[in-house]
Amino acid sequence: xxxxxxxxxxxxxxxxxxxxxxxxxxxxxxxxxxxxxxxxxxxxxxxxxxxxxxxxxxxxxxxxxxxxxxxxxxxxxxxxxxxxxxxxxxxxxxxxxxxxxxxxxxxxxxxxxxxxxxxxxxxxxxxxxxxxxxxxxxxxxxxxxxxxxxxxxxxxxxxxxxxxxxxxxxxxxxxxxxxxxxxxxxxxxxxxxxxxxxxxxxxxxxxxxxxxxxxxxxxxxxxxxxxxxxxxxxxxxxxxxxxxxxxxxxxxxxxxxxxxxxxxxxxxxxxxxxxxxxxxxxxxxxxxxxxxxxxxxxxxxxxxxxxxxxxxxxxxxxxxxxxxxxxxxxxxxxxxxxxxxxxxxxxxxxxxxxxxxxxxxxxxxxxxxxxxxxxxxxxxxxxxxxxxxxxxxxxxxxxxxxxxxxxxxxxxxxxxxxxxxxxxxxxxxxxxxxxxxxxxxxxxxxxxxxxxxxxxxxxxxxxxxxxxxxxxxxxxxxxxxxxxxxxxxxxxxxxxxxxxxxxxxxxxxxxxxxxxxxxxxxxxxxxxxxxxxxxxxxxxxxxxxxxxxxxxxxxxxxxxxxxxxxxxxxxxxxxxxxxxxxxxxxxxxxxxxxxxxxxxxxxxxxxxxxxxxxxxxxxxxxxxxxx
Amino acid sequence: xxxxxxxxxxxxxxxxxxxxxxxxxxxxxxxxxxxxxxxxxxxxxxxxxxxxxxxxxxxxxxxxxxxxxxxxxxx
Numbered sequence: 001x002x003x004x005x006x007x008x009x010x011x012x013x014x015x016x017x018x019x020x021x022x023x024x025x026x027x028x029x030x031x032x033x034x035x036x037x038x039x040x041x042x043x044x045x046x047x048x049x050x051x052x053x054x055x056x057x058x059x060x061x062x063x064x065x066x067x068x069x070x071x072x073x074x075x076x077x078x079x080x081x082x083x084x085x086x087x088x089x090x091x092x093x094x095x096x097x098x099x100x101x102x103x104x105x106x107x108x109x110x111x112x113x114x115x116x117x118x119x120x121x122x123x124x125x126x127x128x129x130x131x132x133x134x135x136x137x138x139x140x141x142x143x144x145x146x147x148x149x150x151x152x153x154x155x156x157x158x159x160x161x162x163x164x165x166x167x168x169x170x171x172x173x174x175x176x177x178x179x180x181x182x183x184x185x186x187x188x189x190x191x192x193x194x195x196x197x198x199x200x201x202x203x204x205x206x207x208x209x210x211x212x213x214x215x216x217x218x219x220x221x222x223x224x225x226x227x228x229x230x231x232x233x234x235x236x237x238x239x240x241x242x243x244x245x246x247x248x249x250x251x252x253x254x255x256x257x258x259x260x261x262x263x264x265x266x267x268x269x270x271x272x273x274x275x276x277x278x279x280x281x282x283x284x285x286x287x288x289x290x291x292x293x294x295x296x297x298x299x300x301x302x303x304x305x306x307x308x309x310x311x312x313x314x315x316x317x318x319x320x321x322x323x324x325x326x327x328x329x330x331x332x333x334x335x336x337x338x339x340x341x342x343x344x345x346x347x348x349x350x351x352x353x354x355x356x357x358x359x360x361x362x363x364x365x366x367x368x369x370x371x372x373x374x375x376x377x378x379x380x381x382x383x384x385x386x387x388x389x390x391x392x393x394x395x396x397x398x399x400x401x402x403x404x405x406x407x408x409x410x411x412x413x414x415x416x417x418x419x420x421x422x423x424x425x426x427x428x429x430x431x432x433x434x435x436x437x438x439x440x441x442x443x444x445x446x447x448x449x450x451x452x453x454x455x456x457x458x459x460x461x462x463x464x465x466x467x468x469x470x471x472x473x474x475x476x477x478x479x480x481x482x483x484x485x486x487x488x489x490x491x492x493x494x495x496x497x498x499x500x501x502x503x504x505x506x507x508x509x510x511x512x513x514x515x516x517x518x519x520x521x522x523x524x525x526x527x528x529x530x531x532x533x534x535x536x537x538x539x540x541x542x543x544x545x546x547x548x549x550x551x552x553x554x555x556x557x558x559x560x561x562x563x564x565x566x567x568x569x570x571x572x573x574x575x576x577x578x579x580x581x582x583x584x585x586x587x588x589x590x591x592x593x594x595x596x597x598x599x600x601x602x603x604x605x606x607x608x609x610x611x612x613x614x615x616x617x618x619x620x621x622x623x624x625x626x627x
Numbered sequence: 628x629x630x631x632x633x634x635x636x637x638x639x640x641x642x643x644x645x646x647x648x649x650x651x652x653x654x655x656x657x658x659x660x661x662x663x664x665x666x667x668x669x670x671x672x673x674x675x676x677x678x679x680x681x682x683x684x685x686x687x688x689x690x691x692x693x694x695x696x697x698x699x700x701x702x
Contacts (some may be wrong), residue, residue, distance in 0.1 A: 342670070441692060441696075442692070445689065445692065537686060537689070538685070540689045541682075544685050544688050544689075593675075594675060597671070597675050598678075
């Protein structure tokens with residue numbers, strides 16, 4: 001449900017504004033709103049405050065960057081000195097950022113150097129003896145090239161071109177490298193080097209350059225130095241890692257404290273622009289949960305004295321669109337608020353569909369998966385996810401939703417008598433309580449569409465309730481729901497599921513309701529009605545996915561006997577079940593979401609609510625705060 | 628009616644919407660992927676947009692079933 005909010009107005013002497021804002025921030029329950037215009041004008045920030053705000057933003061930019069780079073450390077606590085030193089924090093944040101940037105750049109350079117050396121090592125290993133001998137050959141020039149992998153004709157072509165160019169006065173050695181490239185060493189007389197270089201250039205053959213750090217001379221001399229360097233690299237990387245850890249240990253606590261303080265100060269400066277002032281007084285307005293209004297007023301008076309007045313604005317003075325929204329649901333339903341978080345919030349005063357989502361979402365999922373085996377595997381996945389996630393996080397909610405979906409999948413599996421497809425029937429003698437989905441396609445279709453009808457009619461009823469302040473709209477939604485029920489009753493009477501006596505009253509009711517619906521909703525009402533009928537048919541996807549799921553499972557089981565070898569068949573069957581399980585996680589989730597977002601929410605959901613964001617002390621994403 | 632026409636009718640009833648759905652999803656998919664590159668918060672809209680054309684193939688599946696059932700059961 002969406003909890004009731006109260007709008008309060010805090011007034012007092014203008015010179016007390018900063019102190020009162022600080023006290024409101026300590027209480028952390030008031031969602032600030034700009035005061036209504038009139039004699040009150042916004043309390044604009046002065047030049048000094050604007051400058052301070054810009055400085056804080058710059059420091060926070062450095063702080064956020066530093067803290068994202070530094071691992072959490074359980075080291076020194078922040079110094080608990082009284083007055084915060086913004087200038088010192090700015091310097092520290094900047095210094096830490098520069099150090100971290102240097103560490104990052106040096107680490108990247110070392111890693112790059114290591115990758116280069118490892119590439120050369122393959123070449124060196126291939127031509128170790130030749131490279132050592134290369135230095136002893138008088139009046140020759142050596143060229144080292146790599147031929148790209150895959151071009152098998154490149155080497156014969158190179159050999160042919162060299163033979164033509166140098167009339168056989170050359171030596172060529174080649175070795176395949178683990179990377180797939182071919183290392184080639186060409187030794188030519190010194191007077192033939194110019195024409196050879198021209199040939200390489202024309203043929204776009206890339207010669208291995210000697211890195212500048214190794215003198216830029218002969219590769220034969222550089223490679224041993226580079227190999228020796230490999231031994232130093234781990235030590236240097238380790239030194240950089242220890243420097244970073246040391247920084248985290250010594251600086252992080254202070255940086256966290258600075259971040260908390262500066263974010264608080266920034267929020268205070270931002271709150272100033274949401275406050276109103278007159279010549280002698282200030283006005284702060286905002287929203288808070290209605291049940292915490294009296295406690296807020298009492299505690300604010302205790303903190304600020306009797307010259308600060310808190311009053312509650314009447315419900316007639318504000319509109320629903322202004323009020324922030326707080327969802328509050330029982331523990332069992334709360335994880336399903338995640339489904340709503342993926343949508344814009346419902347507007348204040350409308351209905352929170354979370355309890356209905358908590359029932360229908362796992363029910364749809366269960367009907368589509370409908371297998372005890374898959375349900376149990378999903379339950380195990382949900383348990384692991386729950387064990388690995390922290391409370392009040394998205395992953396914890398996902399694990400709890402997955403648990404509910406697993407439960408419904410197991411229940412539906414019992415109804416359909418399925419354990420990994422038809423294994424339940426074949427091995428355990430399991431009989432369906434309702435029907436076998438692979439045979440009873442039509443009953444499954446009727447079940448799916450019936451559930452759809454219930455869901456859509458429920459959505460329309462909720463639409464009528466949430467439009468209670470707009471009687472025409474409420475009447476239209478209610479009549480559409482009633483007409484859908486009438487159409488269903490008439491159809492059931494025609495096919496003799498209901499007694500035939502129901503047909504005439506149902507048709508008369510429809511004929512009476514139709515013109516009233518057009519009067520209430522306009523000429524588009526028949527289209528809306530047809531659209532609602534189409535929405536009900538859309539629930540056939542529950543049957544479609546359910547049948548596809550069981551058919552894939554049955555096909556997987558049949559692989560055991562179809563592959564010749566039992567072992568190969570079992571492996572294929574397991575692989576197929578894994579694929580089917582992955583599909584069973586993905587498709588039913590998407591389709592259940594779609595049935596809610598499009599078909600169900602479309603009947604009543606009014607988005608556009610403002611998220612309740614009380615003005616309070618800063619905490620990190622996990623609700624922690626440095627002290 | 629010849630069994631071949633019944634089976635062919637059912638096949639066309641699901642094949643045409645399937646091709647139409649695939650075409651629609653390919654267009655929507657590329658458009659929404661481009662949008663999400665700039666606005667990752669459009670993920671929910673993306674799910675909805677991708678799932679919306681699937682109604683066509685599901686209704687095609689239902690029509691195919693009805694054709695087969697009316698013609699004497701699926702066996």
